[in-house]
Every structure is written in structure tokens, then in C-alpha cells.
Amino acid sequence: MNKSFESLNEKLRILKEGEEIGLTPEEAVIYGISYGDEFPFEEENNEEGEEDEQ
Amino acid sequence: MNNKVKSLHEQVAAALIEKLEKGTAPWQKPWNSVSTDFSLPYNAITGNRYKGINIFSLLNSGREDPRWLTFKQADSKGWQINKGEKGTLVQFVKTHDLIPKLDENGKKVVDENGKSIKVRTPLERAIVTAAWVFNAEQVSGIPKLELKPQLKSDWDPIVRAEDLVLLSGAVVNHRKGDEAYYSLRSDSITMPLKEQFTTPDRYYATLLHELGHWTGHQDRLNRSLFNRFGSEGYAREELRAEIASMLIGDEFKIGHDPGQHAAYVKGWIEMLKNNPYEIHAAATDAEKIFSYLLDFERKRELNQQTTNKSQQKNESKLFIGDIIPYKDSVYKVTSQLKRGRLQMEVEDTGKKFVLSKNDRLYQSLLDVKNGNDIKTPAISKNNEEVQKASYGLKR
Numbered sequence: 001m002n003k004s005f006e007s008l009n010e011k012l013r014i015l016k017e018g019e020e021i022g023l024t025p026e027e028a029v030i031y032g033i034s035y036g037d038e039f040p041f042e043e044e045n046n047e048e049g050e051e052d053e054q
Numbered sequence: 055m056n057n058k059v060k061s062l063h064e065q066v067a068a069a070l071i072e073k074l075e076k077g078t079a080p081w082q083k084p085w086n087s088v089s090t091d092f093s094l095p096y097n098a099i100t101g102n103r104y105k106g107i108n109i110f111s112l113l114n115s116g117r118e119d120p121r122w123l124t125f126k127q128a129d130s131k132g133w134q135i136n137k138g139e140k141g142t143l144v145q146f147v148k149t150h151d152l153i154p155k156l157d158e159n160g161k162k163v164v165d166e167n168g169k170s171i172k173v174r175t176p177l178e179r180a181i182v183t184a185a186w187v188f189n190a191e192q193v194s195g196i197p198k199l200e201l202k203p204q205l206k207s208d209w210d211p212i213v214r215a216e217d218l219v220l221l222s223g224a225v226v227n228h229r230k231g232d233e234a235y236y237s238l239r240s241d242s243i244t245m246p247l248k249e250q251f252t253t254p255d256r257y258y259a260t261l262l263h264e265l266g267h268w269t270g271h272q273d274r275l276n277r278s279l280f281n282r283f284g285s286e287g288y289a290r291e292e293l294r295a296e297i298a299s300m301l302i303g304d305e306f307k308i309g310h311d312p313g314q315h316a317a318y319v320k321g322w323i324e325m326l327k328n329n330p331y332e333i334h335a336a337a338t339d340a341e342k343i344f345s346y347l348l349d350f351e352r353k354r355e356l357n358q359q360t361t362n363k364s365q366q367k368n369e370s371k372l373f374i375g376d377i378i379p380y381k382d383s384v385y386k387v388t389s390q391l392k393r394g395r396l397q398m399e400v401e402d403t404g405k406k407f408v409l410s411k412n413d414r415l416y417q418s419l420l421d422v423k424n425g426n427d428i429k430t431p432a433i434s435k436n437n438e439e440v441q442k443a444s445y446g447l448k449r
Binding site for chain 1: 108
């Protein structure tokens with residue numbers, strides 16, 4: 001658990017705007033992934049919708 | 055902390071330490087039940103409240119307007135982020151992706167507008183992403199702030215709070231005094247008398263705070279509650295309950311009444327200095343508490359929906375045992391026959407006959423059963439028992 005906690009902390013420290021980090025299942029539990037804000041997919045949809053129309 | 059780039063929770067913890075020292079941390083400030091007074095940050099487009107660590111990142115910005123949105127969301131509405139404005143960092147989680155749906159030839163399936171249809175596909179690993187959001191004060195063209203719509207319920211907040219406590223099944227005792235507490239040993243909440251509170255919302259804000267502690271029992275969310283007063287564990291649990299109180303106060307519009315914090319402030323500051331991640335963990339646990347408590351309402355709504363569906367189903371058919379007065383007779387459904395037909399009996403005469411759904415009498419009896427029959431009183435003038443039966447069916 002401590003190892004996962006440390007690796008999660010390190011990942012979060014390097015997370016910059018617009019970037020993504022993948023979490024291991026243990027890190028996801030520590031992060032509380034089920035209780036965070038879900039990524040707003042509608043933005044991606046709009047973007048791709050426009051591309052489709054081009 | 056060193057000079058390396060700080061993570062979001064480290065930035066939030068540093069800002070909260072300063073606020074705690076001044077007594078201005080978000081959970082240290084009371085607000086009342088007037089909904090214009092205060093609202094937790096929410097998305098200007100979806101109306102959804104921000105969660106967990108994001109709440110504190112956004113509150114720490116000191117903005118008055120609770121509405122936030124991304125650059126793209128502002129753009130989609132034709133609003134502009136004012137020149138030179140800086141965004142505030144939040145984190146989003148992804149547990150699935152939207153993948154274009156393909157047909158048997160591997161071509162994208164499109165909808166009637168020619169847009170690709172997406173399929174929700176679980177990710178092998180959860181992803182956390184960072185994004186900037188902007189406050190409504192930083193956006194030109196956005197409408198003036200109005201009251202946040204009550205999306206889920208228009209109930210009186212006090213009735214809703216009382217119902218939630220009842221639904222939870224928590225044991226609540228009242229005793230004259232100035233103490234409100236949850237006892238792990240007796241698994242019960244003790245509250246001062248209602249009349250000792252200045253307003254009902256103060257009473258319920260306090261009671262729901264204690265209900266937050268109640269969720270920590272090993273049979274519920276199983277948090278560590280065996281803590282000595284003044285210990286770090288005690289301060290940790292109190293922080294979770296205070297943040298949960300904020301979330302519930304916002305959802306129920308009953309405000310937030312912070313407890314006596316002097317005993318905890320030092321502990322909270324030390325805790326955040328030693329482990330900045332504690333604010334992320336506490337905010338997540340508070341969301342768990344919030345979700346656990348609101349599940350009682352969700353379950354009740356689901357039960358209600360199931361009951362309504364069952365009632366609707368019952369109203370669309372005649373069933374064995376239905377007794378229906380119609381015109382000058384009383385009809386009883388005695389048994390179910392093949393192909394949906396019913397064996398009927400006229401109670402007054404004992405006459406038996408078979409009724410099909412296509413028979414006009416079937417619809418007439420159904421109308422009477424459902425109270426839709428306006429032409430036929432279906433009541434014998436001198437028979438009070440029959441009159442009752444037309445409103446309350448016997449089964």
C-alpha cells in the first residue's frame with residue numbers, strides 16, 4: 001500500500017495541464033477514482049463531430 | 055515540501071494551511087440556508103457540483119461566483135474567456151473511453167446527423183487528467199448568476215433532512231445540554247433538544263454532521279473511529295465529517311454550522327504539513343459519506359418507481375379477485391382462462407360467462423376499476439357497500 005501511495009504521489013506531482021496518467025488498481029483505490037469528477041466527454045464529442053463534418 | 059513542481063493536493067494543502075491559521079478554511083465558515091448566500095462550485099453548463107479535491111482548488115481561488123467551466127465549454131456557448139485570465143487547475147478521472155462504433159465492414163456507424171456513434175468502453179486502467187477551468191467572473195457573455203436550480207428535489211429542505219435521518223435508521227436520542235455526538239459504543243447519536251437550536255436548519259445541520267460520523271461504523275463505511283480526543287485520528291475523522299457537512303449543507307440547502315474547531319485546528323495544520331495528500335483523502339472520504347447517505351434517498355425513489363410501475367401494470371388489466379360494480383350489476387373475475395380470457399361471475403345473479411379483452415365490457419370494467427368511467431355511476435342507489443367497492447377494489 002505504501003509503495004502504491006508513493007507511486008501515486010509521484011505520478012500526481014508530474015501531472016501537468018492537458019496530460020494524463022494511468023493508475024494501477026491499487027493507486028486507483030487510494031485516489032478514490034469512483035468519487036472524482038468524470039472527464040467531460042461531451043467536449044471530445046463536439047470536437048470529433050466537427051472533424052467528421054469536414 | 056521541496057522546490058519541485060507541486061501536485062494539486064500539495065498546492066491545495068499549502069493554501070488551506072494558511073486559511074486554517076486565519077480561521078478561514080471553507081469548512082470553518084458558517085453559512086445559512088438562504089441559497090443565495092453560498093454554493094459549492096459547480097459546472098456552469100451541466101450544473102454538476104465539482105467533487106473531492108477540486109472543490110478546494112476552486113474555493114481557494116476566492117471567486118464569489120460558484121460557476122466554473124472549461125475553455126471549450128465557454129466556446130461552445132459563444133462566451134469568451136477574458137484576455138489574460140488564468141485558469142484554475144482541476145483533475146478529471148476517466149474509467150472508460152468513447153470508441154467509434156464500427157459496422158461489419160469496419161466503417162464508422164453514424165447517426166441521422168452524420169455524426170459518429172460512440173460506444174462506452176471500459177479502460178484497462180483508470181486515468182487521471184489535469185485541466186484548467188475558468189470562473190464565470192472571468193468569462194464575457196455568460197448570463198448573470200441565478201439561483202442554482204433544484205435538480206433533484208423541490209422538497210422542503212427540513213422535511214428532506216428529517217426523512218433522510220429516518221431512512222438511515224440511525225438511533226437518535228435527545229438530551230438537554232450542549233453536546234451533540236455520535237457514540238460508537240452504543241452506535242447512536244445524542245442531540246440537544248430541538249428547542250435549544252435557534253432555527254430548524256441549525257438543528258438538522260448538526261444532526262447530519264453527526265450522521266456523517268455514524269457512517270464510519272464498521273458495518274457501514276468502516277472508518278477508524280477508535281480515537282482519543284485530541285489525537286491525530288480524532289482530527290482526521292472530524293475533518294471528514296466537516297467536509298461531508300459542507301456537501302450535505304449545499305445539497306440540502308440547510309447551510310453549514312461548523313463545530314468548535316479550536317481543538318482541531320492545530321491537528322489539521324500538522325496533519326496537512328506532514329501529509330498534504332490528507333486533504334485529497336479527506337475530501338474523497340467526505341464524498342463517500344455524502345454518497346452513502348444520499349443512497350438512502352435513491353433507494354426509496356427506486357422502490358417508489360417500482361411500486362408505481364406495478365400499480366400501472368395492475369391498472370392496465372383485470373385480475374382474478376377484482377370485483378367491479380358496473381351499471382346495475384357487480385362483476386367478479388373468478389379465474390384466468392387461456393389466451394388472456396377471464397371467467398366472470400355476476401355476483402347478484404350468479405351468472406357465469408367468459409370475457410375477452412376484445413369485448414366492450416372488458417374496457418368498460420377496466421375504466422370503472424381505474425376510476426375513468428364518467429358516464430356510468432355504476433352504483434346501485436340503495437347499496438352503500440357497492441358504492442365503496444367502486445372506489446376501493448377488493449382483492
